[in-house]
Amino acid sequence: MSLVVVGSAGIDTVETPSGRVHDVVGGSAVYFALAASLFGPVKVAANIGADYPEAVWEVLRRRGADLGGVRRYADHASFRWSGRYRGDMNAAETLRTDLNVLALPPEPPASYGGARFVFLANMGPEVQLRCLERLGGEVVFADTMNLWIESARPALLALLRRVQGLVLNDAEARQLTGEDNLIRAGAALLLLGPQVVVLKKGEHGAFLFARGFHFALPAYPTTRVVDPTGAGDSFAGGLLGSLAAAGSLDPPGLRRAMAYGIVTASFTVEEFSTRGLERLERAQVDQRLEELREFVRL
Amino acid sequence: MSLVVVGSAGIDTVETPSGRVHDVVGGSAVYFALAASLFGPVKVAANIGADYPEAVWEVLRRRGADLGGVRRYADHASFRWSGRYRGDMNAAETLRTDLNVLALPPEPPASYGGARFVFLANMGPEVQLRCLERLGGEVVFADTMNLWIESARPALLALLRRVQGLVLNDAEARQLTGEDNLIRAGAALLLLGPQVVVLKKGEHGAFLFARGFHFALPAYPTTRVVDPTGAGDSFAGGLLGSLAAAGSLDPPGLRRAMAYGIVTASFTVEEFSTRGLERLERAQVDQRLEELREFVRL
Numbered sequence: 001m002s003l004v005v006v007g008s009a010g011i012d013t014v015e016t017p018s019g020r021v022h023d024v025v026g027g028s029a030v031y032f033a034l035a036a037s038l039f040g041p042v043k044v045a046a047n048i049g050a051d052y053p054e055a056v057w058e059v060l061r062r063r064g065a066d067l068g069g070v071r072r073y074a075d076h077a078s079f080r081w082s083g084r085y086r087g088d089m090n091a092a093e094t095l096r097t098d099l100n101v102l103a104l105p106p107e108p109p110a111s112y113g114g115a116r117f118v119f120l121a122n123m124g125p126e127v128q129l130r131c132l133e134r135l136g137g138e139v140v141f142a143d144t145m146n147l148w149i150e151s152a153r154p155a156l157l158a159l160l161r162r163v164q165g166l167v168l169n170d171a172e173a174r175q176l177t178g179e180d181n182l183i184r185a186g187a188a189l190l191l192l193g194p195q196v197v198v199l200k201k202g203e204h205g206a207f208l209f210a211r212g213f214h215f216a217l218p219a220y221p222t223t224r225v226v227d228p229t230g231a232g233d234s235f236a237g238g239l240l241g242s243l244a245a246a247g248s249l250d251p252p253g254l255r256r257a258m259a260y261g262i263v264t265a266s267f268t269v270e271e272f273s274t275r276g277l278e279r280l281e282r283a284q285v286d287q288r289l290e291e292l293r294e295f296v297r298l
Numbered sequence: 299m300s301l302v303v304v305g306s307a308g309i310d311t312v313e314t315p316s317g318r319v320h321d322v323v324g325g326s327a328v329y330f331a332l333a334a335s336l337f338g339p340v341k342v343a344a345n346i347g348a349d350y351p352e353a354v355w356e357v358l359r360r361r362g363a364d365l366g367g368v369r370r371y372a373d374h375a376s377f378r379w380s381g382r383y384r385g386d387m388n389a390a391e392t393l394r395t396d397l398n399v400l401a402l403p404p405e406p407p408a409s410y411g412g413a414r415f416v417f418l419a420n421m422g423p424e425v426q427l428r429c430l431e432r433l434g435g436e437v438v439f440a441d442t443m444n445l446w447i448e449s450a451r452p453a454l455l456a457l458l459r460r461v462q463g464l465v466l467n468d469a470e471a472r473q474l475t476g477e478d479n480l481i482r483a484g485a486a487l488l489l490l491g492p493q494v495v496v497l498k499k500g501e502h503g504a505f506l507f508a509r510g511f512h513f514a515l516p517a518y519p520t521t522r523v524v525d526p527t528g529a530g531d532s533f534a535g536g537l538l539g540s541l542a543a544a545g546s547l548d549p550p551g552l553r554r555a556m557a558y559g560i561v562t563a564s565f566t567v568e569e570f571s572t573r574g575l576e577r578l579e580r581a582q583v584d585q586r587l588e589e590l591r592e593f594v595r596l
Contacts, residue, residue: 017478088478180315180386182501183519203480204502205516216593218503218514221481255596295514298553298591 001040003244004112005032006131007121007233008102009046009070010079011053014272016089018226024273025056026081028121028143031230034277035237035264036119037063038285039245042237043115045069045108045131049078049101059278069108076101089228090202108135117141117244119236120163124148125155132162139249141165141196141240143232149176161193164249167236169200182207186214196249198239198258200232208258213251217258220266220292227272231265234277238264238285263288299338301542302410303330304429305419305531306400307344307368308377309351312570314387316524322571323354324379326419326441329528332575333535333562334417335361336583337543340535341413343367343406343429347376347399357576367406374399387526388500406433415439415542417534418461422446423453430460437547439463439494439538441530447474459491462547465534467498480505484512494547496537496556498530506556511549515556518564518590525570529563532575536562536583561586 007029013022029046034056036042041064048070057067079102082095105127118137120128122145132140140163148156149172156176160166166189170182179185182199186209189197199207203225205218239261246253263285267276305327311320327344332354334340339362346368355365377400380393403425416435418426420443430438438461446454447470454474458464464487468480475486480497484507487495497505501523503516537559544551561583565574 088472174386181521181523183521187521201502204499205514207516207519214519214593215595216503216516216519217596218505218516221505221512221514223479223481223485225479259596293596295512296594296596297513298515298557298594 001244002116003036003240004043004115004135005029005119006045006106006108008079009048010081013082014227014229015084016227021272025053026229028233030056031233032119032121032237033060033065034274035234036241037065038282039241041065043112045106047101047104047106048072049076050074052078056274069112073101085228089225117240119240125152125159129159139164141167143167146172146175163194165196166194167198173199200235206258208254215255217262220263220288222266222270225269228269231269234268235261235265259289259292263292299542300414301334301538302341302413302433303327303417304343304404304406306377307346308379311380312525312527313382314525319570324527326531328354329531330417330419330535331358331363332572333532334539335363336580337539339363341410343404345399345402345404346370347374348372350376354572367410371399383526387523415538417538423450423457427457437462439465441465444470444473461492463494464492465496471497498533504556506552513553515560518561518586519593520564520568523567526567529567532566533559533563557587557590561590
């Protein structure tokens with residue numbers, strides 16, 4: 001499997017109805033890589049500060065990840081995010097963000113160039129474009145967020161003309177297209193460039209839109225949602241991990257990849273931080289995939 | 299098919315981003331019956347005032363409905379509801395309600411007694427209990443709403459011990475059980491009495507919970523949501539119509555009935571009032587069922 005992720009590695013403080021964790025491991029590249037590494041070796045690019053804990057990299061090394069692109073800056077602190085979830089936990093409330101080392105642009109090593117699958121996690125679209133130019137990649141998926149849709153729309157639209165896939169949530173899809181109806185929003189996003197648009201809806205599952213083909217899955221029916229942090233990046237990791245392992249974007253592969261994304265994310269939300277993913281074995285993922293198949297069998 | 303619905307027939311004024319309609323046909327029993335009558339003859343019980351238009355009953359008569367339980371009160375006005383939907387249209391904002399003839403309890407005729415399938419549309423749970431006692435019924439499904447959960451909980455709980463099925467929306471399920479997680483809410487509702495709980499989620503589709511079996515479907519991916527009024531009752535009409543026509547509650551029948559509910563509701567929301575349902579032919583419903591099957595095929 002030939003898959004690179006460029007994104008963040010951060011230290012999170014999170015409060016949910018289930019409790020509170022202080023200074024735990026997080027970040028888009030970390031969640032993505034832990035998820036994708038269940039499907040094959042992944043190459044990780046992220047900036048970390050002097051204070052970033054080592055243990056999670058050990059887990060990734062054991063799963064065959066290439067960590068040559070994880071750059072530790074001894075004179076910087078790690079990116080920190082503090083947030084809270086309430087009620088149905090469908091949206092995070094950010095309490096505090098300290099960019100720290102995230103202010104430095106990620107520089108994926110030259111050795112990552114030529115990977116066939118690339119995931120550009122949520123970053124400014126100019127930064128994503130520079131990574132794309134540096135890495136190439138035949139199948140490039142990008143994530144984004146409300147901040148860039150609002151403040152950097154021209155660069156984001158330029159990025160969308162260059163990528164094969166876009167992963168975003170329902171609110172972002174509505175904001176980016178101006179369409180309230182999610183099916184229309186999906187169709188509108190396909191016109192902006194990507195061949196595949198994946199729309200994440202949290203507890204309501206996900207939609208996939210491609211040319212001449214669309215597909216929906218509900219979330220895996222877990223009764224234990226402890227911490228939704230990283231669910232979206234874990235979903236993307238399962239999705240891209242599955243696609244990169246299969247090496248194709250045909251409809252059956254896209255359906256299976258969506259299901260792997262959904263199932264992988266379900267393990268993430270059942271524990272705080274990356275705990276659910278760190279312990280996870282591929283066999284557990286495959287078992288839930290069969291349960292999900294049964295859950296939606298019409 | 300042996301199916302009775304007891305509910306409301308009203309006159310609605312509705313505003314949505316697509317426009318506004320004034321004094322159009324509505325009401326739970328009307329939407330339900332128009333949907334269910336695509337699957338076989340349905341017996342309708344509802345109170346109407348002197349001012350209720352005749353045309354919709356003609357449609358139902360042509361579809362074999364028994365309207366012996368539609369009682370016209372010459373000295374009353376019909377129930378009137380006025381509401382507005384905005385943005386993603388997931389929730390109605392009620393602008394005005396005039397109960398009028400809805401203040402009189404519905405009295406399903408004695409000839410409706412002994413029907414095997416019964417749907418008690420949203421009404422006060424004491425009224426639903428009286429209808430249940432009058433009608434009997436082997437498979438009784440009930441709907442409810444936030445008002446009764448808040449103001450008549452003991453009667454609602456007594457009703458739930460007597461019915462085989464409950465149909466309600468996600469917010470109501472959370473309110474009734476105190477569970478934010480919908481899968482836990484579904485499990486909690488099964489403990490209150492019903493063998494089958496169907497949880498409607500609007501644009502996000504529906505869940506079905508039964509003992510030892512659960513099932514999820516997304517909404518049919520329509521790009522044209524004009525007016526969501528009556529979607530829930532149309533869903534229930536498709537669901538119960540399909541179940542009553544098949545005569546059983548086995549898992550394949552429940553899956554198929556959910557799909558018919560979803561698909562029937564998709565035609566309702568594509569037009570104002572009951573227009574989408576009045577014109578509908580069974581073949582169109584079956585075609586969308588196949589499209590839905592393809593949309594969720596994993």
